[in-house]
Amino acid sequence: MGVPSVFLRTFGCNFTCSGFGMPRGKLSDEAEEIGYTHKLIKSFQKYEELPLVSTGCDSYASWHPDFKELSPMLTSEAIVDRIMEMLPQNYWVDEHLVITGGEPLLGWQRAYPELLNHPKMSGLTEITFETNGTQKLSTEFKEYLADWAFGSDEREITFSVSAKLPASGEKWEEAICPKIVCEYEQVGTAYLKFVVATEADIADAECAVGAFRSAGFKGHVYLMPVGGVESVYTLNAKNVALAAMKRGWRYSDRLQVPLFKNEWGT
Numbered sequence: 732m733g734v735p736s737v738f739l740r741t742f743g744c745n746f747t748c749s750g751f752g753m754p755r756g757k758l759s760d761e762a763e764e765i766g767y768t769h770k771l772i773k774s775f776q777k778y779e780e781l782p783l784v785s786t787g788c789d790s791y792a793s794w795h796p797d798f799k800e801l802s803p804m805l806t807s808e809a810i811v812d813r814i815m816e817m818l819p820q821n822y823w824v825d826e827h828l829v830i831t832g833g834e835p836l837l838g839w840q841r842a843y844p845e846l847l848n849h850p851k852m853s854g855l856t857e858i859t860f861e862t863n864g865t866q867k868l869s870t871e872f873k874e875y876l877a878d879w880a881f882g883s884d885e886r887e888i889t890f891s892v893s894a895k896l897p898a899s900g901e902k903w904e905e906a907i908c909p910k911i912v913c914e915y916e917q918v919g920t921a922y923l924k925f926v927v928a929t930e931a932d933i934a935d936a937e938c939a940v941g942a943f944r945s946a947g948f949k950g951h952v953y954l955m956p957v958g959g960v961e962s963v964y965t966l967n968a969k970n971v972a973l974a975a976m977k978r979g980w981r982y983s984d985r986l987q988v989p990l991f992k993n994e995w996g997t
């Protein structure tokens with residue numbers, strides 16, 4: 732938190748996570764309804780005009796096919812130009828690149844070397860992949876990342892693994908993939924981050940951590956309160972922090988909520 736960061740959001744996800752904010756076993760259809768309206772009246776021209784959702788995946792527009800037309804297909808050159816425009820000095824100083832999604836480790840793995848090899852990206856020293864931890868790194872990409880990280884002592888790669896618990900609506904056997912996440916630790920630092928709202932979620936997180944540790948996972952574990960809206964967030968934040976302390980885990984705040992509220996681009 733607090734690190735100046737450029738977020739690169741890729742389109743597509745292998746999950747739909749429509750269980751968030753719903754009673755256990757029920758799934759949200761907010762994104763479907765918005766997609767229906769979108770097709771009916773073609774009212775949304777860009778991301779910022781889309782409604783925010785309170786149930787299901789809050790990044791729905793970055794994977795739901797109904798909103799694909801809002802995600803332009805850009806060349807590496809165009810992405811680099813856009814990044815340079817966003818950096819205050821127009822080159823990398825202390826900024827950090829966060830590659831997120833959707834799920835950024837889908838087929839996009841093949842595209843990152845061209846992007847990262849661009850001469851204007853040479854000053855970049857920190858990359859974080861925000862992943863759901865289900866996608867194996869290809870041999871080529873793993874080798875590429877290892878070379879990138881060893882290119883300089885200052886370079887760091889982090890995998891922020893938000894493994895999905897049953898509250899997400901996804902199946903345990905598809906969402907909890909310890910062997911895959913242990914492989915991330917071979918090329919960078921990885922940590923687990925569980926978004927929790929109830930005691931049952933915390934019990935699920937304990938079970939998942941047991942599975943990751945049994946497979947040899949060494950990284951830190953974070954608990955984060957669910958909720959993009961400040962009122963919800965404030966209600967459960969303390970209990971989540973206490974639950975993390977009790978287990979020797981870390982607590983992750985949602986700094987963007989008090990700073991910017993729940994808005995696109997935060």
Ligand code: SF4
Pocket residue numbers: 744745746747748788789790791794832833834863895
């Ligand atoms: S894995 Fe992440 S981006 Fe994909 S549907 Fe779930 S919450 Fe959304």
